[in-house]
Amino acid sequence: MPARAPDPQRRSERARVAVLEAALALCRERGFAALTIEAIAERAEVSKKTIYRWWPSKGAVLLDAVSLLAGRVADFPDTGDLEDDLTAQISVIVDLLTPPDSSPVAALVTEGQRDATLGAQIRDDVVQPTIVNFDARMRSAQAAGQIPADVDLDVAVDLFYGPVYHRLALRLGMPDQAQIRARVRHVIAGLNAVG
Amino acid sequence: MPARAPDPQRRSERARVAVLEAALALCRERGFAALTIEAIAERAEVSKKTIYRWWPSKGAVLLDAVSLLAGRVADFPDTGDLEDDLTAQISVIVDLLTPPDSSPVAALVTEGQRDATLGAQIRDDVVQPTIVNFDARMRSAQAAGQIPADVDLDVAVDLFYGPVYHRLALRLGMPDQAQIRARVRHVIAGLNAVG
Numbered sequence: 001m002p003a004r005a006p007d008p009q010r011r012s013e014r015a016r017v018a019v020l021e022a023a024l025a026l027c028r029e030r031g032f033a034a035l036t037i038e039a040i041a042e043r044a045e046v047s048k049k050t051i052y053r054w055w056p057s058k059g060a061v062l063l064d065a066v067s068l069l070a071g072r073v074a075d076f077p078d079t080g081d082l083e084d085d086l087t088a089q090i091s092v093i094v095d096l097l098t099p100p101d102s103s104p105v106a107a108l109v110t111e112g113q114r115d116a117t118l119g120a121q122i123r124d125d126v127v128q129p130t131i132v133n134f135d136a137r138m139r140s141a142q143a144a145g146q147i148p149a150d151v152d153l154d155v156a157v158d159l160f161y162g163p164v165y166h167r168l169a170l171r172l173g174m175p176d177q178a179q180i181r182a183r184v185r186h187v188i189a190g191l192n193a194v195g
Numbered sequence: 196m197p198a199r200a201p202d203p204q205r206r207s208e209r210a211r212v213a214v215l216e217a218a219l220a221l222c223r224e225r226g227f228a229a230l231t232i233e234a235i236a237e238r239a240e241v242s243k244k245t246i247y248r249w250w251p252s253k254g255a256v257l258l259d260a261v262s263l264l265a266g267r268v269a270d271f272p273d274t275g276d277l278e279d280d281l282t283a284q285i286s287v288i289v290d291l292l293t294p295p296d297s298s299p300v301a302a303l304v305t306e307g308q309r310d311a312t313l314g315a316q317i318r319d320d321v322v323q324p325t326i327v328n329f330d331a332r333m334r335s336a337q338a339a340g341q342i343p344a345d346v347d348l349d350v351a352v353d354l355f356y357g358p359v360y361h362r363l364a365l366r367l368g369m370p371d372q373a374q375i376r377a378r379v380r381h382v383i384a385g386l387n388a389v390g
Contacts, residue, residue: 171315
């Protein structure tokens with residue numbers, strides 16, 4: 001039996017994962033500003049040409065790399081306790097953004113503010129799917145009578161997630177779990193008080 | 196009477212303001228990424244050397260330029276109506292950050308996320324003084340019995356301002372005045388419900 005030819009699809013998937021892992025590691029070590037396609041290629045042991053065939057920029061590499069991590073973000077726990085579940089889910093996001101100066105996810109958020117094309121892609125590929133799941137969790141809480149049926153979910157998402165981005169954008173220090181829980185509790189109370 | 200010698204201090208102040216106005220105008224026209232010290236010098240009719248004598252980077256120029264605008268941000272109206280006053284004050288901030296892709300203030304916030312030194316300076320020179328005035332406005336509301344005396348003001352500032360930075364960072368569209376007011380109303384209700 002002749003030796004099997006190497007499977008080009010499997011090899012190409014291995015190279016893709018190596019590139020994404022190299023980008024994450026280098027971003028953590030050096031920060032996004034010092035990240036280069038050349039360094040990613042060297043670390044991943046692929047050619048720069050290979051990287052440019054798949055991605056137009058280092059921001060685009062990082063977006064795909066962060067998507068490797070983002071499954072955890074999009075999944076919403078539903079234990080029946082809304083305060084616990086939102087505290088847990090927001091804590092996962094805070095962990096991904098910490099420490100802000102070397103977190104690849106924080107670098108990607110910042111880069112998305114600078115680069116309109118990348119920013120729109122982040123919003124459409126990562127943020128909006130998470131909001132769809134957030135809305136489903138809110139509807140479950142509405143069905144359980146924990147928040148009013150007529151709550152404006154656009155208001156709710158801004159209030160629950162806002163503190164994280166306020167503190168990130170203005171360098172006010174990322175919140176710990178007790179601080180996250182205090183904010184979640186106030187928002188749930190506010191949604192119930194206004195409806 | 197001999198002609199007066201030119202006043203070097205007045206001339207230097209004129210040059211400083213010309214540089215700051217040039218930086219703001221160019222940032223609006225071209226965006227922060229395309230802003231260069233060379234272009235600022237040309238527009239302001241000063242030498243690059245003059246700019247570098249006063250500022251270490253284009254981010255530092257923009258911080259001073261934005262400080263020209265920031266008096267409006269730091270001042271908190273106190274008409275006695277907390278919902279009106281916070282809606283008005285947050286609307287001023289939203290105006291300064293709009294449109295996010297050409298607002299010099301939005302560019303400065305983003306640059307402060309990338310550059311730790313600049314970010315700390317923005318926080319200390321612009322954000323913290325605004326929070327001091329926010330706290331004073333909250334204490335006035337507490338004295339008027341509009342929010343509980345034991346409200347955690349760190350929670351309050353995150354909840355009131357969070358929606359703006361959530362929408363800015365994730366490109367969800369800046370809120371209009373009715374949307375700002377709806378969020379403010381929920382936060383005030385939440386502060387009163389939890390205390």
